[in-house]
Amino acid sequence: MKCELTYPEKKDDWRPFRVVVHDCALGHLMTDAQQALRVYEFMCIARPGDVCKYLWVELLDVPADARYRAEEARKKVTHPPEKLWPENFVPLVEFDTYFNWLGDDTHSEDACWLGHREGWAFRKAIRGWFDKVVEIQRLLRASKDILIRFELALMNAKAHPYDVDPEPPFWRTRPDYQSRAVPQRPSAYYEKLRELLRRPDLESLTMTGRVDYQAFRLICATQRERAETSGKHPYQVFPIGMTIMYEEWDRGWGTHIIEYSEGVAYGDMWILHDDDDGGHMKWLVETRHDFHRWFFFHQGAVEIQGYRMTQGDGWALLEDETTEREYRIRGKAWLEASFRRWRENETKRREQEGE
Known part of the structure; x- marks a missing residue:
């Protein structure tokens, strides 16, 4: 004006x-x-x-x-x-x-x-x-x-x-504002991610690196949908682990994210948001035997022994050719035990606070 x-x-x-x-x-x-x-x-x-x-x-x-x-x-x-x-x-x-x-x-x-x-x-x-x-x-x-x-x-x-909060959130963005909601990946990447998230055998997920908002949104929507469909707590129905982030994108979404300042928890699929993690993933699998079922990259993927790679525009998926692994059995058991501990602590907290 x-x-x-x-x-x-x-x-x-x-x-x-x-x-x-x-x-x-x-x-x-x-x-x-x-x-x-x-x-x-x-x-x-x-x-x-x-x-x-x-x-x-x-x-x-x-x-x-x-x-x-x-x-x-x-x-x-x-x-x-x-x-x-x-x-x-x-x-x-x-x-x-x-x-x-x-x-x-x-x-x-x-x-x-x-x-x-x-x-x-x-x-x-x-x-x-x-x-x-x-x-x-x-x-x-x-x-x-x-x-x-x-x-x-x-x-x-x-x-x-x-x-x-005494005041609602407020941000007067600058004219040159670059929203985190702007897609950072090709549309084919998000389509492939949607396809993977629809798989019933994908029961947990972990991710590392600078998180892409639109990918994060799809993942949280999946957890929310599964929670509403099953009537279970989001943490229980679809555990999501990630390195700690300081944005509060999901504060009103009713999701439950397990954040870690160091390392990450088990997840059937590991999403790599950074560009240079392929070599590290190869080392984790071939040396440490961290056999996650899937690794999903937007770039930087490398061949990993025992994994089948498929690729598309802006994405690469490595899938373990072995159906079950002891590593995954232990990982799922740890997630279940982690949820039980969280629920017990949450129940105690509510009782103490008189909720």
């Missing part, structure tokens, strides 16, 4: 006041929410004014005092990198604080901005942005995505983990 304004600096000396109001952060959030990411944050937008905190103001030609204050405020935002303000950009909610109504003493530049900000055109723009939000929220409520449905059910029941 371009704002081409003028104000009198002195009598008969009119100065330009030019900014662009960007709704990119709001667009990022709407796109992410449709990918089951940041759903809670998005659904918390409940009134037209809520969209304002997602708007950026790009400073083109503004009063010197406003530009100075914006630069000083920008310097104070030092971390994390993805939340730094871009050069010549300031959040609308910050920019608004630079201007005030002071009755007869109101400065001309203040009257210029506030008059526009409170005027019909700006209000109409805010309402238009909010209407887009409402439409996407409607689509999410009608979504068949199992993760979105589960998260919305938690919100409706006031049982979402974020419900007890």
Whole structure:
């Protein structure tokens, strides 16, 4: 939204006041929410004014005092990198604080901005942005995505983990935001992963490396589906192990992930998210005899003795040609024992807390 304004600096000396109001952060959030990411944050937008905190103001030609204050405020935002303000950009909610109504003493530049900000055109723009939000929220409520449905059910029941936080999550993304929801693999990779996840003999999974969001989403959806179909706890019906990650993508999905700071647990299939693990997997199998049933790569796969390799566009699968192994029997027994211990500890915790 371009704002081409003028104000009198002195009598008969009119100065330009030019900014662009960007709704990119709001667009990022709407796109992410449709990918089951940041759903809670998005659904918390409940009134037209809520969209304002997602708007950026790009400073083109503004009063010197406003530009100075914006630069000083920008310097104070030092971390994390993805939340730094871009050069010549300031959040609308910050920019608004630079201007005030002071009755007869109101400065001309203040009257210029506030008059526009409170005027019909700006209000109409805010309402238009909010209407887009409402439409996407409607689509999410009608979504068949199992993760979105589960998260919305938690919100409706006031049982979402974020419900007890003083403030809902909020992230005003930069114009150059790169969403983790953007697929990082070819479509054939995800199709093959879906095919594997549909196999009833795939009963557990582990993964290492920098996790691809869309792969993680498919895996969590599988656990959620199996839990709902069987009536069992997600941990019990489809254990998922992974190296620890700090994103909270699954906080409202009703999934259960076993995270490890070092090493990983057993899984029928091991998904390698990094590019250079093929040699290490070969060593684990041929030297340590860690016979996982499948190894699934997006690249970096190498031949492993006793495993059959099949490949496609952006994926490679190594499958153990031996149906059963002592290693896998022990691994499955460990997972079952681990779940029993977790359930016992969880029962004790609830009893102590009076749940």
